[in-house]
Amino acid sequence: xxxxxxxxxxxxxxxxxxxxxxxxxxxxxxxxxxxxxxxxxxxxxxxxxxxxxxxxxxxxxxxxxxxxxxxxxxxxxxxxxxxxxxxxxxxxxxxxxxxxxxxxxxxxxxxxxxxxxxxxxxxxxxxxxxxxxxxxxxxxxxxxxxxxxxxxxxxxxxxxxxxxxxxxxxxxxxxxxxxxxxxxxxxxxxxxxxxxxxxxxxxxxxxxxxxxxxxxxxxxxxxxxxxxxxxxxxxxxxxxxxxxx
Amino acid sequence: xxxxxxxxxxxxxxxxxxxxxxxxxxxxxxxxxxxxxxxxxxxxxxxxxxxxxxxxxxxxxxxxxxxxxxxxxxxxxxxxxxxxxxxxxxxxxxxxxxxxxxxxxxxxxxxxxxxxxxxxxxxxxxxxxxxxxxxxxxxxxxxxxxxxxxxxxxxxxxxxxxxxxxxxxxxxxxxxxxxxxxxxxxxxxxxxxxxxxxxxxxxxxxxxxxxxxxxxxxxxxxxxxxxxxxxxxxxxxxxxxxxxx
DNA sequence: CATTGAACCACACGTAACGTGTTGTTTTAT
DNA sequence: ATAAAACAACACGTTACGTGTGGTTCAATG
Numbered sequence: 335x336x337x338x339x340x341x342x343x344x345x346x347x348x349x350x351x352x353x354x355x356x357x358x359x360x361x362x363x364x365x366x367x368x369x370x371x372x373x374x375x376x377x378x379x380x381x382x383x384x385x386x387x388x389x390x391x392x393x394x395x396x397x398x399x400x401x402x403x404x405x406x407x408x409x410x411x412x413x414x415x416x417x418x419x420x421x422x423x424x425x426x427x428x429x430x431x432x433x434x435x436x437x438x439x440x441x442x443x444x445x446x447x448x449x450x451x452x453x454x455x456x457x458x459x460x461x462x463x464x465x466x467x468x469x470x471x472x473x474x475x476x477x478x479x480x481x482x483x484x485x486x487x488x489x490x491x492x493x494x495x496x497x498x499x500x501x502x503x504x505x506x507x508x509x510x511x512x513x514x515x516x517x518x519x520x521x522x523x524x525x526x527x528x529x530x531x532x533x534x535x536x537x538x539x540x541x542x543x544x545x546x547x548x549x550x551x552x553x554x555x556x557x558x559x560x561x562x563x564x565x566x567x568x569x570x571x572x573x574x575x576x577x578x579x
Numbered sequence: 580x581x582x583x584x585x586x587x588x589x590x591x592x593x594x595x596x597x598x599x600x601x602x603x604x605x606x607x608x609x610x611x612x613x614x615x616x617x618x619x620x621x622x623x624x625x626x627x628x629x630x631x632x633x634x635x636x637x638x639x640x641x642x643x644x645x646x647x648x649x650x651x652x653x654x655x656x657x658x659x660x661x662x663x664x665x666x667x668x669x670x671x672x673x674x675x676x677x678x679x680x681x682x683x684x685x686x687x688x689x690x691x692x693x694x695x696x697x698x699x700x701x702x703x704x705x706x707x708x709x710x711x712x713x714x715x716x717x718x719x720x721x722x723x724x725x726x727x728x729x730x731x732x733x734x735x736x737x738x739x740x741x742x743x744x745x746x747x748x749x750x751x752x753x754x755x756x757x758x759x760x761x762x763x764x765x766x767x768x769x770x771x772x773x774x775x776x777x778x779x780x781x782x783x784x785x786x787x788x789x790x791x792x793x794x795x796x797x798x799x800x801x802x803x804x805x806x807x808x809x810x811x812x813x814x815x816x817x818x819x820x821x822x823x824x
Numbered sequence: 825c826a827t828t829g830a831a832c833c834a835c836a837c838g839t840a841a842c843g844t845g846t847t848g849t850t851t852t853a854t
Numbered sequence: 855a856t857a858a859a860a861c862a863a864c865a866c867g868t869t870a871c872g873t874g875t876g877g878t879t880c881a882a883t884g
Contacts, residue, residue: 337851339860353862354842369850371861383698390701391682392675395841409692413683420676427672430637431665437636438658447654449629456632582880584831598833599871614879616832640870825884832879843867850861 335365335373345382352382360385360399392416435495443503473546478539498532501525505563513566513573522570580610580618590627597627605630605644637661680740688748718791723784743777746770750808758811758818767815 342349355361356372361381363372374382381402388398393416401407436455440448470479501524511518533540547564587594600606601617606627608617619627626647633643638661646652681700685693715724746769756763778785792809 337860338862348843349861350842350844358841367850369861371850380694384694387694387697387701390675391679409686410683413679413686417676417679417683420672420679424669424672424676427665427669430635431662431669434636434658434662434665438655438662441654441658449625449632452632453628456635582831583833593872594832595873596871603870612879614832616879827884828882830880830882833877834875835877836873836875838873839869839871841868844865845867846863846865848862848864850859852857852859854855854857 335375336379338363338372338374341374341379341382345379345386347382347386355382355385355395358395358399360395392420432495436499439496439499439503443499443507470543470546473549474539474542478542481533481536481539494532498528501528502563505566506560509562509566511566513569518566518570519574522567525567580620581624583608583617583619586619586624586627590624590631592627592631600627600630600640603640603644605640605647637665677740681744684741684744684748688745688752715788715791718794719784719787723787726778726781726784739773739777743773746773747808750811751805754807754811756811758814763811763815764819767812770812 336344338349338352341347342352352361352372356363361374361378364375364378365373367373384402385395385398388401389395391413393401393412397412401412433455437452440451440455444451501521505521505525508517508521511521529540533543548568581589583594583597586592587597597606597617601608606619606623609620609623610618612618629647630640630643633646634640636658638646638657642657646657678700682697685696685700689696746766750766750770753762753766756766774785778788793813
C-alpha cells in the first residue's frame with residue numbers, strides 16, 4: 335500500500351494529478367486510513383500505469399475512462415481512430431510549417447511584411463490542399479496535381495524550399511532587367527534548375543504546370559510565383575529563342 | 580463601417596469571437612453608435628485579418644497581441660521560435676504514431692494486450708529519442724545512432740514497419756522451433772531481408788547493431804526485438820554455421 | 825409614431841487537465 | 855506530547871472561445 339505521496343514519487347505523477355484522477359473517478363484508491371488518507375494498492379499502480387500509457391498515446395482522460403471501464407475494449411478501433419487523428423494533426427502541422435517558412439522567406443527577401451501575400455499563403459493552405467489545387471484543374475490531370483501536392487506538402491526539405499523561394503525572389507527583385515541581359519538569363523537558369531530539382535525532372539509535369547501558371551489570371555498561383563515573375567521568365571525564354579513546352 | 584454581425588459574416592469569424600477579441604483588447608472597434616453597438620472600420624478589418632493570419636500560424640492570442648502592439652516586431656525571431664515549436668510537436672506526433680503502430684501490431688500479433696511491452700514502448704519514446712539510444716552508446720558511434728533515429732522516426736513507411744514487426748512477431752511465436760529446422764531458417768531469412776531493407780544494406784551498421792542487441796542485458800531493445808528473439812536468431816545463425824559479423 | 829422582429833450587449837457558466845495556493849486535519853518522528 | 859511533514863478538500867486560474875439568458879438598441883413596417 336502506498337500513500338499518495340509515495341505513489342507520486344514512484345511514478346513521477348504529481349499529487350494534484352492523482353487527486354484529480356480520484357476526483358473524476360479514473361483511479362480511486364482501493365482503501366483509506368481511518369483518518370481519510372488515500373492508500374493505493376499494487377493494482378491501483380498498474381491501473382495508473384495503463385492510464386499513463388494511454389495518455390501518452392494521445393487519448394483523453396474521458397476516452398481512457400471508457401476504454402478501461404469496458405471489459406472488452408475494441409483496441410484496434412480505438413487505435414485506428416487515434417492514428418487518424420494523429421495523421422490529420424501531422425498534416426496540419428506540415429502545412430503550418432510550410433506557411434511559416436513561406437512567410438519567413440517572404441519577409442527575408444522582400445524586406446517587409448507583405449500582408450497580402452501572407453493572406454494568400456494562408457488562404458491557400460487554410461482550405462484543404464486538394465481544393466487549393468482545383469484552380470489548376472483545367473491544365474493538370476489528377477496525377478499531376480497529386481505530384482504537386484507531394485512537392486508542396488510532403489517530400490520537399492526546408493533547404494530545397496529555401497532555395498526555390500530564393501530563386502524566385504531574386505527574379506522578383508530584378509524584374510526591371512533587360513530580358514536579353516546576361517544576368518536575367520542567369521537568374522532564369524537558376525530558377526529552371528531549381529524547378530527541375532523540385533519536380534524530379536518530370537518534363538511533362540513541368541510543361542503543364544508552366545501552361546497553368548501562364549494562364550492563371552490572378553492570385554499568387556504557386557507561391558511566390560506571381561504574374562510578374564512568370565511574365566519575366568517568359569520574356570527571357572523568348573529572348574533566348576526558346577519556346578518552353 | 581461594419582456592425583459586428585456584418586463583420587462576422589464577411590470574415591467567417593463568429594460574433595462571440597469578435598466579442599472576445601474586444602474583451603481582451605485584441606481588436607477594439609474604432610467607434611460605437613450612441614446606443615453602444617460596435618462599429619468596425621476598414622482598419623479594424625485589416626487588423627482582424629492579421630490576427631487571423633497569425634492565429635493560423637499557431638501563435639497564441641497573447642503573442643499576437645504582443646506582436647501587433649510592438650511597432651517593430653522581430654518577425655524572424657517570432658517565426659523561428661514558432662517553427663521550432665512546430666518541429667518539436669511534429670517529432671512528438673511522429674513518436675506517438677510509432678507508439679500507436681507498435682501497440683497496434685503488438686496486439687494484432689500477440690492476440691492480447693501485452694501491457695509490459697506497451698510500457699516499454701512508451702518508456703522508450705517518452706524520453707527524447709536521443710536519450711533512448713544512449714543505451715547503444717557502447718556499440719554504436721554517433722553517426723550510426725543518428726541513422727537509427729532516421730529509421731525509427733523519419734523515413735520509414737508504415738508499411739515497412741508493419742512488415743518488420745510481422746517478421747519479428749513470427750519469430751516470437753515460434754521460439755520453440757528447432758534452430759536447424761527449415762521453418763526456423765525461413766523465418767530468420769525473412770527477418771534478415773527486412774532488416775536489410777530498413778537499414779538500406781548498410782552492412783557495418785547492421786553488424787554493429789547486432790552486436791549491441793546481443794549484449795544488451797534487458798529491456799526491449801529495438802521493439803519488439805527482445806532477448807528471446809535475438810537469442811533465437813543467433814541460434815539459427817550458429818546452426819547454419821554463419822557467424823554474423 | 826408605435827410596434828415588432830432582428831440584431832446586439834453584457835454577463836455568466838462550461839470546456840480539459842491539471843497548477844497553484846489556502847486552510848484545516850492526520851500522520852509520523854521525536 | 856509536540857512539532858514537522860504529509861495530506862484532504864476546496865477554490866480560483868489557465869485558453870479561446872461555445873452556449874445560453876435577459877435586457878437594450880436598431881431597422882423596417884403599419
